[in-house]
Amino acid sequence: MSGNSTEWWRNSVIYQIYPRSFCDANGDGIGDLPGITQKLDYVKSLGVDAIWISPFFKSPMVDFGYDVADYRDVDPIFGRLQDFDQLIEAAHARGLKIIIDQILSHTSDRHPWFEESRASRDNPKADWYVWQDPKDDGNPPNNWVSVFGGGSWRWCTRRRQYYLANFLKEQPDLNVHNPEVQEQLLADMKFWLDRGVDGFRLDAVNFIFHQQALNDNPARPLKLDEKGLPPVNHYDYQWHKNDKSQPENLVFLQRVRKLLDQYPGTVTVGEVGDDNTHKIMAEYTTDQRLHMAYSFDLLTEDCSAPFLRETLEKNRAVIEKGWPCWSISNHDVPRSITRWNRGFSPALAHKRTPLFLLMQLTLRGSVCVYQGEELGLAEADIAFEDLVDPYGINLWPEFKGRDGCRTPMPWTNTSADNAGFTTGKPWLPVSEEHQNLAVNLQEDSQYSMLNQFRALIEWHRHLPNSLATAQQEVIDTDNDLMVFVRHTEKERLLVVLNLGATEEVFSLPEAFVGAEDITPNLFAKEHSGSTLVLPPAGACVLQSIP
The missing domain is CATH 2.60.40.1180 (Golgi alpha-mannosidase II)
Structure with a gap:
């Protein structure tokens, strides 16, 4: 089912590739851009329209690429700029669009901008990040807390000030209120548009601006678990009224859209995490702002019919002409076949997995599918000593982090080459259970999960065009x-x-x-x-x- 050809993204199916875990072409244990290029025929065979590639920019990899140290270069572990250009060319030759991650709210603390900014209070980039004096007693400016645990404010001894970090302390927030920062971010996006990308997935898009008055966030009534205990992460103890989703964001997104309009056929999809996601999605997906957005509403544990009915009705009531992109799994949450099948038998869980895809394909909106979902991969069980995700390490054992959904893609059922992923030592262990669902085992079976996935995408493609919108x-x-x-x-x-x-x-x-x-x-x-x-x-x- 497709709509107007000038709006290819409506009802499109986007395949998310987490490059570290997709395919390793050079044997160093980490997936790379040449590895993706090698597997483009496989991706094309799925019937998808576009590929979203998670960050491959130069980075110290504290948050595995979401801490950017250079917006205009490829990290050596993923290859070179030339490898990206070859990937773009090969994908386009197969009719596949390429969407890349863009992180506009924060950088790495090793980015040259931050290194200059923290050197003094009066250098040219002193105001490129969010700096604030301590309270009289030395405490942080307000009560904001980090998504990954701990306070949002980190002390810098050089400036004798706090800097804002909504995620890890190594990810300082940019001060996008500064016009110079806005111009730089737009220029960096233009750099990739000129190289031929078809769009951007904008990470944490509603975090780009903070409230300049720095007022405290109000307390949130605690939702207790089945044991009567409050949330593990104290981020859930507040309504996040002032540290994200600010009105200035709407104006800046209009500037982003104006840039993309200079490159016909390009697209933006925003990640929205908020207490009122449907309202934010509606505001962000207009003719002047983002093309589409997805929220965390379908990335939760609940997939019951009552919950889904309520979620879809909330979305329909406010989004009007805006456009959702439905995602039920990605690199940040446990895999859907595990998360959405708790309490069901393994046999029924296997049958339910295509049902979820059918729902996505028939809803009003576009679809984003995470690598490995087409194989029916479950969440991998990772031992603590093998964890690399700082989010999980910080909150272990109540929260195990995101490594279980990031393990290497199983291409073959052989252990000698780590399921065809790498000839080296993989950065995360290859799941033995995943090897039993390897691509080579599923290719020739008509009713394998892989071929059911292909059949559903093909079925979706032949739905009437008029149903696209x-x-x-x-x-x-x-x-x-x-x-x-x-x-x-x-x-x-x-x-x-x-x-x-x-x-x-x-x-x-x-x-x-x-x-x-x-x-x-x-x-x-x-x-x-x-x-x-x-x-x-x-x-x-x-x-x-x-």
């Missing part, structure tokens, strides 16, 4: 069925998904009695007259012409 209405069934309608003046699509563990019966709306059944043949159902019977993990898609 169709409106969406969720039907409340008060059970484990997830039901929604996509509709235009010319066509209607009814999607019914059984997310529960028992059989469910659904009475069809009158408009869909006798409608054409276009359900992918991967899903079980009984359809007779106005009655639909779905087993667990069953689904039905009906198309009606008013």
Whole structure:
């Protein structure tokens, strides 16, 4: 299903590649850009439209590339600028778009900008980062806390001031209120646009600006867990009213959009993490700002029908002409086959995984799929001594971090070459369970997860073009069925998904009695007259012409 060719990104399927873990071409144990180029035929075979590549910029790798030390160069572990140019050329030759990560809210503390900024209070880049004097008693300026644990303010002995770091202490926040910083960030984006990228995934896009008054964040009522304990991460103890999602962000995003409009066909997708994500997504995805955005709403543990109905209705109520990009898994959260199947048997979990993709493909919006989801990879179990993610190390053992979803891609079922990932020692252990789901084992099996994924993408591609921007209405069934309608003046699509563990019966709306059944043949159902019977993990898609 595709819309206007000038807006290829609507209803597109974007495949996220975490380069450290995709394919290692030089045998140093870390995936690289030439490795991605080697596997482009595989990516093309999936039927996706675009690739989003997580950061490959020069970096000390404290946060594995999200701490940028040079926005215009490739880190040597990933290759050279020439390797990126070759990747772009090879991808475009196969009809694949390339989207790269861009981090606009912070840099590495080893970036030359920060090294100059912290040297004194009166150098040319003194105001390029967020600096503030301590309170009279020496404490930080306010109560803001870091996403990764601890306070957001870090003391600098050279300037005798605090600097803001919303993530790790090695990731100081840029002062984007400074016009010079804005100009520099836009120039760095232009550098990659001129090299042929098709767009940007903007990391933590609502963190770009902070409130200049630096008011305290208000306390948030604590949500206790099943043991009656408060959240592990004290970031959840506040409403983040002042440290992100500021109105100045809207103006700056208009400048970003104006830049991209100079390169027809390019796109932005923003990552939005906020207490009110749907409102922020609606504000950010307009004709003058971002093309699309995704939130963490579908990256949570809950995938029950009531939760999904509520989430989709909240989104529909506010987003209007804006555009969501639905993501249920990425490099920051446990893999969906684990996260969304807790309490289900392994056999049913296996059947449910294609159901999640069918939901993504039929919702109003675009789709982002994380590498390995097409293989049905579960979250890998990583021992503490093998952890490298500072987020997990800081909050262990209650939170194990993000390494379990970042383990190497299994290309083969052989241990000698670490499942075809590298001839060296892999930066994270290769999961033995993942080797049993390797690409080479799934290629020739018609009903393997890999080929089910391909079949669903191909099915999606042949849906009517008019449905690309169709409106969406969720039907409340008060059970484990997830039901929604996509509709235009010319066509209607009814999607019914059984997310529960028992059989469910659904009475069809009158408009869909006798409608054409276009359900992918991967899903079980009984359809007779106005009655639909779905087993667990069953689904039905009906198309009606008013």
